[in-house]
Amino acid sequence: MPDPTPPPRHAVPAIIRVEGLSKTYDSGFSALQDVHLDIEEGEIFALLGPNGAGKTTLISTICGLVRPTGGRILADGYDVQRDFRAARARIGLVPQELTTDAFETVYNTVRFSRGLFGKARNDAHIEKVLRDLSLWDKRRSRILELSGGMKRRLMIAKALSHEPRILFLDEPTAGVDVELRRDMWEMVRGLRAGGVTIILTTHYIEEAEEMADRIGVINDGRIVLVDEKRALMRKLGQKELRLHLQAPLTALPEALDSGALALSEDGMELIYRFDAQQEHTGIAPLLRQLDAHGIDFKDLHTRESSLEEIFVQLVREGRA
Amino acid sequence: MNWRAVAAIYRFEMARTARTLLQSVASPVLSTTLYFVVFGTAIGSRIGVIDGVEYGAFIVPGLIMLSMLTESISNASFGIYFPRFSGTIYEVLSAPISALEIVLGYVGAAATKSLILGTLILVTARFFVDYQIAHPVVMASFLILTATTFSLLGFIIGIWADGFEKLQIVPLMVVMPLTFLGGTFYSISMLPPFWQTVTLFNPVVYLVSGFRWSFTGTADVAVGLSLGMTLFFMLLCLVTIYWIFRTGYRLKP
Incomplete structure (x- = not known):
């Protein structure tokens, strides 16, 4: 008989570990200052903070888009700089901006993403991802023909094409209507149920309130607080x-x-x-x-x- | 090595060429054809023979080089600049790909396109002028070397450029004049001694001269020197690209 009692949260290993991370841009602006953060495997973690707090810089640094000034990041135990291949292979990123190749078709762009991550062609997986995101019917459409909501879903499909264990969603529902936002929440819950760890940044507090297991608040490049959502609301509510x-x-x-x-x-x-x-x-x-x-x-x-x-x-x- | 990533970038870039065949292939072939018609057939018939070769055949290597240089730079610079401009570069930079693999994908595709273009122009030229290829292997080597070297230069320009204007400046304001003054349409032995010396500072002279040697067996400068200078230029480009990825220049803040 398996033990029905889940392990306490602190016993769950950190799938992302950020240790003393700092980032100072050439301009002298200090975007991150001595950030320490553990993301636990299988959780939905919401990173909240006002504009310019350092949310996107933190995500970008973990994903290899920004070079850290100091500190260390481990993804599933791999150093994101020294073992960048192993670390990045485990991470999927959905950036805030809708950046797509307008003239490429939906199917080809998702296949391209899978190839970039060194994965062998797998048409069945791409079909599943596109079907899950209600994009299968649009697979032959050029991206410029898609609506904003479809493009947003396509960005997620690209990030999921290489079967990541960790998914970063940077403002996933920015500019998305209420109905689609709820669909996305469902999709994110489905991913988590499938074992994917989700880290999302959002301006919509209700989004964090609705979905997150734990919440981190970042302000002026520092993590102000990390706690379980319910505990946070209990403590400060x-x-x-x-x-x-x-x-x-x-x-x-x-x-x-x-x-x-x-x-x-x-x-x-x-x-x-x-x-x-x-x-x-x-x-x-x-x-x-x-x-x-x-x-x-x-x-x-x-x-x-x-x-x-x-x-x-x-x-x-x-x-x- | 993440060969699948190299292949993905390569295929993506080649597909872009296929979508824009008129602009990337037909247009340069047409403009080079016009050069053959005007300079080779119409004006060339009045110029006569240079270094023992009919003028029409004399300009074939130079014109192929002109197209190859400009197209290599354009293809490679646009290939890397556009993802930077549109923001899609995030995907490449966050993927498990090394700098070498990124360069292989983008520069490999740009060089392939230039080689296809060079071959097309070579075949097209046959309809207008009667030329011989004295050293086919050397000719093919120069084609590959030139396409690769100038695609590397294009890659650097694509990273350096922060607007579409800068993307055009180097091919139009630097490469085009250097190519015209690099012996495309004349032998540098036709210049006064002073300008012959000045011309030797133009790197394109070595490319055109070496490439022409593979056609006619005669050259303005020794073919070994041409090859050496081309390899030196390629090395310069490789060192610059190494520095770009090491520092994150315009790619990773």
Whole structure:
């Protein structure tokens, strides 16, 4: 009988290990500073950060597109500089920009990608990849005839053509409509189920919230935080209780004006923020106090902080 | 060696040529044909014999060289510049390919195209002028050497260029004048002594002279020197390319 209990996350070996990575461009701009990061095999890792934080530089350095100034990167145990052939053979990259050979056909460009990675011709695999990405019917079309969404999928097909174990998706759903975005999420989950480790950068917090197992936040070239998504939300997430009043208030009664409670502009809502992790949230005393002051409410609801709010908070703290 | 990657790049580049046959093959063959008609047949009939060879036959090696040089540079420079311009170079640079394999793929394809073109021009010339090839093996060697060397130069230009204008500058502003002044249409022995000396600083002189020797058996400079200079130029290009990949110049920041 196999052990049904999965190993704890820290026991899973790192498929990508970044040690003390730094990158300073010739201009003197320091894009990465002493970055340490472990990506675990089989996970979906979301790298978040504002524009210019170093997300793309980090990915590009791992994939061999940018030369590091210092530090070391291992991909599946292989040094990406010294053992570049073994390391790169394991990595697929989908860059942010839709860069394709406009006059080439869909099928040929995917076959070209497979050849570049030194893999023997395998028409069955290319057919599978194109079918999985709903591009099989377009295999004879020239790339310039494809829509933006199809081009985006084609970039993924090219990256998957050589059967990588690690897939980097740099802003995979930038400029993609909602429906296609959801299709892509499904596809990424399918890849992970097939054993591919996914590292994605995104501006869409909901994307990370929806898909990632772990989240890394990068700002000013430094990794600010790495944690499991749920733990991150638990740790930093705040809850909000909104009470819809029976009658408007002009101001908060002095006894209730503790800072945790706020009155909406129209005076019809009381907003109470609390730490969901605390044993005593303060909700029960608040409700008793409201009753004591004769403040009635007709409805209430609670809301958890989104990852976006957490992210903004982290970045602000990092700048402070 | 990742031979599959070399083959993938080579096939990709050759397919691009096949898509643009009019521009990459038909156009240079047509323009060279016009040279044969105008200089070889029309004007050449009034010039007579140079170094014991009819003028029409005399210019055949020079015209083939002119086309080969410009097309080798154009093909190779465009081949590597366009992926840089469009951004698709990311795929080559992130693949498990060494610098040598990248060069073999791009330069090999560009040199092949030039060789096909040179052969086509050689065959086309036969319709207009009656020429002999005294040393066919040397001629083929010079063709291969020239196509490879100038494709290497084109590769360097394609990496150096940061716009389409720069891509055109070297073939049009440097190679074309050097070829015209390198004995394509005349023997350098026809020049005054001072200009004969100046001409010896033009590397194309050695190419044209050596190549012409393989046709006619006569040359402006010793054929060994021609071969040596061509190999030296190839070595210069190889050293430059080695430096490009070592430093990441315009490829990897």
